[in-house]
Each structure stands twice: as C-alpha cells, then as structure tokens.
Amino acid sequence: MRLFELLLFLSNIGLFALTVLLKKGRRRIPVFAASGIATLLLIIHWTVEGYRVQLFFLYCITIIFLAISGYSYCKKNVQKKIPRFMLGSAYTATAIMLVVTAGLMYAFPVFKLPEPTGEFMVGTQTFHFVDTNREEIFDEARDGKRELMVQVWYPAQTGTGKYAPFIPDTPILHYMAADYGLPGFTFQHLKYVSSHSYSGAEVSSAQTSYPLILANPGNVSSRFLYTSQAEYLASHGYIVAVIDHTYNTFATEFPDGRVTTSTTNDLFSPHHDYRTSRGNRDKLGTVLTGDVAFVLDQFELIQSGQTPSHLKGRMDLGHVGVFGHSIGGATAYDASYDPRIAVGIDLDGGLYRLRDREGLRKPFLFINSESYFEKLKMVMDNRVYTDAELNRMGSTREWEDQVTEDKKLELERMRDTAEEGGQVLYIDNAEHLNFADVQFISPIFKVLGISGKIAPERANSVINAYMLDFFDMYLKHQGGILMKGPDRRFPEVKFVTSLLTGDNKLR
Numbered sequence: 327m328r329l330f331e332l333l334l335f336l337s338n339i340g341l342f343a344l345t346v347l348l349k350k351g352r353r354r355i356p357v358f359a360a361s362g363i364a365t366l367l368l369i370i371h372w373t374v375e376g377y378r379v380q381l382f383f384l385y386c387i388t389i390i391f392l393a394i395s396g397y398s399y400c401k402k403n404v405q406k407k408i409p410r411f412m413l414g415s416a417y418t419a420t421a422i423m424l425v426v427t428a429g430l431m432y433a434f435p436v437f438k439l440p441e442p443t444g445e446f447m448v449g450t451q452t453f454h455f456v457d458t459n460r461e462e463i464f465d466e467a468r469d470g471k472r473e474l475m476v477q478v479w480y481p482a483q484t485g486t487g488k489y490a491p492f493i494p495d496t497p498i499l500h501y502m503a504a505d506y507g508l509p510g511f512t513f514q515h516l517k518y519v520s521s522h523s524y525s526g527a528e529v530s531s532a533q534t535s536y537p538l539i540l541a542n543p544g545n546v547s548s549r550f551l552y553t554s555q556a557e558y559l560a561s562h563g564y565i566v567a568v569i570d571h572t573y574n575t576f577a578t579e580f581p582d583g584r585v586t587t588s589t590t591n592d593l594f595s596p597h598h599d600y601r602t603s604r605g606n607r608d609k610l611g612t613v614l615t616g617d618v619a620f621v622l623d624q625f626e627l628i629q630s631g632q633t634p635s636h637l638k639g640r641m642d643l644g645h646v647g648v649f650g651h652s653i654g655g656a657t658a659y660d661a662s663y664d665p666r667i668a669v670g671i672d673l674d675g676g677l678y679r680l681r682d683r684e685g686l687r688k689p690f691l692f693i694n695s696e697s698y699f700e701k702l703k704m705v706m707d708n709r710v711y712t713d714a715e716l717n718r719m720g721s722t723r724e725w726e727d728q729v730t731e732d733k734k735l736e737l738e739r740m741r742d743t744a745e746e747g748g749q750v751l752y753i754d755n756a757e758h759l760n761f762a763d764v765q766f767i768s769p770i771f772k773v774l775g776i777s778g779k780i781a782p783e784r785a786n787s788v789i790n791a792y793m794l795d796f797f798d799m800y801l802k803h804q805g806g807i808l809m810k811g812p813d814r815r816f817p818e819v820k821f822v823t824s825l826l827t828g829d830n831k832l833r
Contacts, residue, residue: 328436328518330371331381335427337364338384341391342420358395364388378515380430383423433770436518439492439554439763440786444561449482449527450490451635454581457620463613464573464589472613475570475578476621477549479560480637483531485524492519493550501577501587505546516767522557529640533563537645537801538625540618540661541568544652544675544762546588548575551763552651558790564797565641569621571614574653600728611653611660611678618648618661645801649793651675651761659739662688669800671793673761674698680735685742691796691809692740692750693789695760695778699752699822705733706825741826749796749809750826753788754818755779761789780818788816 341360344353368388371377377385442448453476460472477494493499496517500510529536539559543549549568556566570578574590593606627633629641648670650658655675662670663683671691676698694702704710711719711726719726740750757778759765765772765782772778778785791808798805807813811821 327431328371328375330367330375331378331384331431331436334364334367334371334381334388335384335424335431337367338387338391339424341387342417342424345391346417354395354398357391358399361388361392361395365392375436376518378436378518379511380434380515381427384427387420387423433768434512434515435768436515437766439519439521439557439766440783442522442554442557442561444481444558444563446481446530446532446561446563447483447485447527448479448523448557448560449485449529450477450479450521450523450525451637452477452494453624453635455621455624460616460620462572465586472572472617472620473580474572474617474621475549475580476567476624477556477570478565478567478637479523479553479556480565480640481530481532481536481560481563482524482527483529485527487524489520490523490525491517492521492553493517495577495579497585498548498577498579501585502548505576505588513767521553523553523560529636535640535642536563536565537647537797538641538643539564539566539647539649539797539801540621540658540667541566541648542571542614542618542650542654542657542661543568543575544650544654545574546576546591547651547654547762547764548577554763554766554786555649555790555793559794559797562794562798563802564647565637567621567625569617571617571654571657574610574614600725604728604732607653608679608682611656614653614657615660615679618657619664622646622664622666647671647797647801649673652758653678659686659690662686662690669797671796673789674758676732677736677739680732680739685739687746688743689747689796689800690743691748691792692743693761693792694750694752695756695758696752696754697757699820702733702737703825705730705737737826744823744827747800748823749821750823751792752820752822753778753780753785754820756785756818760785784818788819791816792819 341357341364344357344360348356365388368385455474455476457472462470462472493516499513499516503510503512541552541556543552549570552568556568559566572578572586573588575588577585577587579585590610593610594603624633625641626643628635628637629639629643631638646667648658648661648667651673652675655672656678658670659672659677660679661667663686669689673693674695716723744750755778759771759777760780765777765785795805795808799809
C-alpha cells in the first residue's frame with residue numbers, strides 16, 4: 327500500500343468519525359478543516375502516485391465531504407434539519423464504501439517486487455524477432471511468420487533515471503484481467519509497480535562475458551510475470567532472456583502496436599479423449615521448443631555482431647542454461663536436447679513429447695509444488711484413485727490410467743537426469759502459482775488456494791536460491807552447496823531424488 331493512498335484512506339476515516347461523533351453545532355469547522363486536509367492528500371496522491379479504480383469510492387467520499395462541509399462553513403446561519411433516516415442512510419453508505427475500499431486496497435495492492443540480492447545492478451532490453459523459416463500455425467489468418475518478443479535482463483554498468491515499469495506494455499493488462507474472468511480495469515493499477523531494472527543500461531564491464539539463460543513462461547502467462555527471477559539471476563552475473571511465446575501468452579504487444587492473445591487453449595477441450603489431448607500438447611510443445619532454438623540462433627547473431635546490440639560479445643554462449651514454469655518448464659526440458667544448452671530447470675511443469683526422444687543425458691533440476699509431488703508419489707507407490715476421488719476430480723479411471731502411464735515415463739526421465747547430476751525437489755506448502763510473480767499480485771490468491779500457504783516472498787527467495795545454486799554449479803563451476811542435500815536454512819525444501827534412484831529413504 328502506497329503512502330499517500332494510505333493517508334488518504336485514514337483521513338477519510340477521520341472525517342467520517344468527526345461527522346458521526348461531534349454534535350452538529352461543533353462539527354462545522356473541524357469537518358471543513360479535515361476535508362481540506364483529505365482533499366490536499368487526494369491531490370498529492372493523484373500527482374505523485376497516480377489514481378486507480380480501486381479507490382473510486384474514496385475519491386467520491388473526499389469530494390462529497392469537501393462540497394458539503396464547504397457549503398456548511400460558508401452558510402453559517404443555515405440550520406436546515408436533515409431527516410434522521412436520510413442521515414442514517416448516508417452514514418451507512420459511507421461506512422460501506424470505506425469497508426469496500428479497504429477490501430479492494432488489500433486485495434489489489436500496488437506491491438513491491440523483491441529486490442535482487444546480487445552485486446550487479448540490472449539492465450533490461452526487449453527484442454522483436456521474426457522467424458522467416460516458420461509459418462505461424464496459431465494465427466487464425468495462418469498467413470504470417472512466427473514472431474516473438476523477448477525481454478532480456480543483464481548485469482548493468484550503471485543505471486540512470488527511474489526503474490523500468492514492471493509491466494512493459496500496459497494495454498495487455500485488459501487481457502490479463504479477462505483471463506481471470508475479471509473486469510478489464512481490474513489490474514490497471516499494476517502499471518504503477520516498478521521493477522528493479524534500468525532500460526537500455528550498458529552491460530557491466532566487471533566481466534568480459536556472462537552465461538546466457540533462456541526462460542519460458544507458463545501457459546497463458548507473460549514474460550513480465552517472471553521479472554523477479556530474471557532480475558535475481560541477472561544481479562548475480564547472468565544474462566537472462568524471457569521469451570513471450572506468441573499466442574500462448576494472455577497477450578503480447580508488438581512494436582507496431584498489434585496485440586496477440588492466447589489461441590492455444592483451443593487445442594484443449596474437455597471433449598477430447600486423452601490421446602488427442604496429449605497429441606495437441608505435443609504439437610504446442612514442438613512450437614515452443616522451436617522458439618527456444620530460434621531465439622538462441624538470434625543471440626548467436628547478436629554475439630557475432632550480425633545483429634546490432636550492446637550485448638555483442640558479452641554473452642558466454644559456451645555456457646547456456648534454460649528454465650521455465652509449467653508448460654514452460656516442459657519447454658526447458660525439451661529444449662535441453664539442443665547440444666548448445668548445457669543445463670536446465672523445470673519449475674512445476676509436466677513434460678511433453680515423452681515418446682519422441684530417449685532420456686536426456688544432462689544434469690537437470692526439477693523443483694515441484696507439494697501437490698505436484700503428491701501426484702508423482704501416487705504413481706511411485708502404485709496407488710490408484712478411488713471412485714469417490716474420481717468423482718470429486720470430475721475425471722474417469724480410463725483418463726487417469728493414461729495419465730499414470732505418462733507419469734511413469736516422466737519419472738524415468740527424471741531418473742535419467744539425476745544420474746547425470748540433477749536433482750528432484752519439492753517445496754512444502756507451495757502451489758503452482760508460487761513459481762511466478764503472479765503470487766505477489768493479490769493476497770486473496772493465497773486465501774483461495776490458488777497459491778500455497780507459503781508466503782510469496784519466502785517462496786520466491788527459496789526458488790531463486792536453488793535456481794542460482796544449480797546454474798552456478800554447472801555454468802560457472804562454483805557453488806553447488808544447496809545441491810548436496812537438505813539445508814537448515816530452507817527446511818521447506820524436500821529432496822526426493824533418492825526415491826527415483828532406488829534409495830527409499832526420503833531425505
């Protein structure tokens with residue numbers, strides 16, 4: 327909650343209290359003075375912080391109080407009596423508006439992203455890439471080439487001016503709200519949330535080059551919802567490129583003002599059988615994996631100077647990593663078959679194209695939510711759902727039996743990477759959205775169970791710590807302490823690799 331909007335809210339509570347508690351003959355001057363203070367705070371709030379729709383009732387109360395108290399103060403001899411029921415109704419309406427405003431301020435705060443903890447300041451830049459070798463298959467027109475927006479965060483030399491906004495393209499906020507089934511204005515206040523990055527800053531000269539990490543958002547998400555992870559890694563000496571997978575985001579804005587929205591959800595229908603659904607997921611996954619390979623191609627062109635950028639020569643392309651969340655985590659795994667990628671991390675994402683390849687023979691880290699691990703543990707224990715559980719899930723035994731077969735193959739893939747130095751972890755009390763910055767947007771996500779019981783700040787710090795340690799271990803040949811096993815600093819992290827490799831002791 328921002329300072330002046332808090333002060334404005336408190337001043338309106340004070341105004342309401344003065345009006346209710348003071349006798350009519352004694353309230354004229356105090357209420358007028360308090361109204362003036364509230365109005366001044368309103369002006370400062372609008373000027374310094376910017377207005378937002380969640381405070382609409384507060385703005386109305388402030389203006390109405392000023393008008394009524396100003397009229398009463400100027401017309402000193404007017405003693406018009408207001409009927410008690412009208413006065414009571416006005417007091418009740420004001421109280422309700424204050425309570426509603428308090429709820430909206432709590433539910434939709436202008437929050438602060440966690441500050442990156444590394445030694446480097448962070449710069450950011452966005453690229454528009456067009457793959458002339460691939461047709462866009464998710465565009466209804468089906469006559470264009472595959473286009474991508476990619477935002478890069480990197481160690482910066484110096485930063486000038488203000489931090490870049492958390493939301494790079496505010497028009498997409500309307501689509502984000504629609505994706506949650508909310509009115510289009512719901513998330514407009516997020517334009518006031520700041521990142522900790524400087525747009526276009528020079529790359530830090532502290533090192534000649536920095537390892538490159540490619541990142542992939544979850545289904546119907548967006549690159550900006552992984553800002554805190556990207557900034558954290560960049561502050562610790564990595565160049566991090568987050569790919570907006572066009573038509574798999576809730577919205578992507580291009581430099582010419584075009585906005586694309588998600589169409590890939592059309593691939594999944596409750597009327598599909600499991601085989602069709604799996605085939606469509608593999609179809610989508612093939613495109614997403616192709617995006618990663620194409621973006622890596624583009625950074626090779628930037629590195630060599632064929633594409634102009636101040637990142638020229640500053641990327642260590644001999645040490646490339648990849649990570650992703652949800653289907654982006656599956657993308658990270660599938661993309662890791664590319665020989666140019668050394669290591670990867672999957673954040674709570676079930677794998678795709680499991681039958682198209684042999685096991686990945688590279689170190690890979692799987693960090694899962696508690697609920698996803700429970701699903702994997704059911705498969706490991708050969709436990710089947712009861713009829714009552716299937717009814718609650720709205721699923722069928724045939725469907726879940728096929729899911730189980732896929733999960734068995736997924737567990738084999740995890741075992742392969744563990745044998746190469748990877749790990750499989752889960753985080754107690756974490757749910758799927760704890761792996762993205764969406765967990766900071768509203769505390770009601772936690773209340774509704776959309777995010778887990780773990781505090782968002784804690785979940786973010788735990789995930790970042792383990793990601794950094796794993797990338798440091800394999801891309802910088804340092805660190806790796808957290809990969810050795812349980813750590814007292816992170817009691818919520820559970821190592822389950824041993825369950826996959828034959829040791830039945832859960833560490």
